[in-house]
């Protein structure tokens with residue numbers, strides 16, 4: 591069975607059913623970018639606990655379902671607009687960005703393209719450069735073309751190499767410039783709207799697989815945690831070569847984010863078997879009376 595990476599998914603908002611379905615569909619590793627939670631945070635401590643959860647509990651929870659969890663740490667563009675709070679969050683970032691399993695600074699960039707967003711985007715680019723970490727850029731949904739171009743201009747102004755920067759939420763309008771300038775171009779496959787799997791197939795047909803990355807960005811909104819394997823299946827049906835599927839749905843994300851030194855294929859190829867009897871700080875994914883899943887060495891046949 592083939593292996594997939596979903597390099598952008600907010601699993602904090604998803605259920606254990608999703609984790610099970612993802613693993614069954616071949617997803618072996620995921621990256622969870624720090625982002626907005628829908629409800630704006632009012633205290634720096636809320637960010638602190640959220641970041642702790644990304645490097646702690648969620649990493650543990652994914653492992654209980656056979657998936658290796660990585661994350662990115664950053665202040666999202668939406669909440670950058672609360673400047674006094676954003677200043678405090680900036681102080682937290684270096685404490686978390688160096689932790690195990692953190693593969694980038696992100697997702698950062700522009701939302702409404704305000705002065706405050708610009709200020710904190712620039713500060714975080716400097717942090718990424720200082721820590722020698724890749725950057726995951728969230729491009730705005732409104733005025734996307736202009737915002738995407740600006741994201742790259744500013745990144746270059748701060749001395750980041752394009753190969754260290756993954757520009758996400760691309761579409762037909764932005765992809766050419768992003769690739770021409772040497773960046774990784776990620777695409778978020780949203781069900782029913784925006785980038786659907788069909789459009790993704792056309793993009794891979796037109797541009798080939800180099801530096802193109804497919805993700806789900808599944809979160810608390812209408813989204814699909816199986817978007818990557820589903821898009822791969824559609825690519826196959828539409829005659830996209832196997833190697834192009836492997837690159838866009840697995841290898842490119844691995845190559846881009848392993849530049850952090852925190853992500854290695856052996857992390858899942860040599861993963862310990864699932865053992866749901868394990869606990870983290872006394873807490874388990876099991877509820878009263880449930881039978882824990884414990885894999886023996888011979889159970890690892892799925893991939």
Ligand SMILES: [Zn+2]
Pocket residue numbers: 598600623625697807
């Ligand atoms: Zn996201």
